[in-house]
Amino acid sequence: MGLMRWSPWQELETINRQLGRLLDDSGFGMGTETGQWVPTVDIRETDDALLVQAELPGIDKKDVHVEVRDGVLTISGERRYEKDVKEENVHRVERAYGRFSRSFVLPAHVDADKVDARMKNGVLEVRLPKEESAKPKAITIH
Numbered sequence: 001m002g003l004m005r006w007s008p009w010q011e012l013e014t015i016n017r018q019l020g021r022l023l024d025d026s027g028f029g030m031g032t033e034t035g036q037w038v039p040t041v042d043i044r045e046t047d048d049a050l051l052v053q054a055e056l057p058g059i060d061k062k063d064v065h066v067e068v069r070d071g072v073l074t075i076s077g078e079r080r081y082e083k084d085v086k087e088e089n090v091h092r093v094e095r096a097y098g099r100f101s102r103s104f105v106l107p108a109h110v111d112a113d114k115v116d117a118r119m120k121n122g123v124l125e126v127r128l129p130k131e132e133s134a135k136p137k138a139i140t141i142h
Contacts, residue, residue: 018038037096037098038102039054040054041053041054041075041104048129049130050127050130051126052073052075052104052125052126052128053123053124053125054123054124054126055123056079056122056123061124063080066115068106068115071108073104073106074101074102074103074104076100076102078098078099079096079097081097109131111131115128115129
């Protein structure tokens, strides 16, 4: 392992990104609950659903909990630190460990009974289907 030159600009950029995520106010009512770290999340909307994708590398799906309650989607879990690593050989630890939790206020037109969650390659995707009345409909012109 070679030595890497320290860059204060890279450190500042990382802090800026993390602070931006914590202070995000994009209209979905996103917030964090008590936790040691915050996974990054993308939220997209299609004609028939909202898609929430959370980056959770190194976390097994059994350690992730997804819940919709009273119009709020909560993704929580824990990334455990590998204790079998000999501490005297660790040069740098940048990955965050511990519990995490993200909550999102959902629009009223989400059908909470049909929410689907899948995890693949460290990315959790939660599909929140829209109710039929909220889906766009083509209108025939007479």
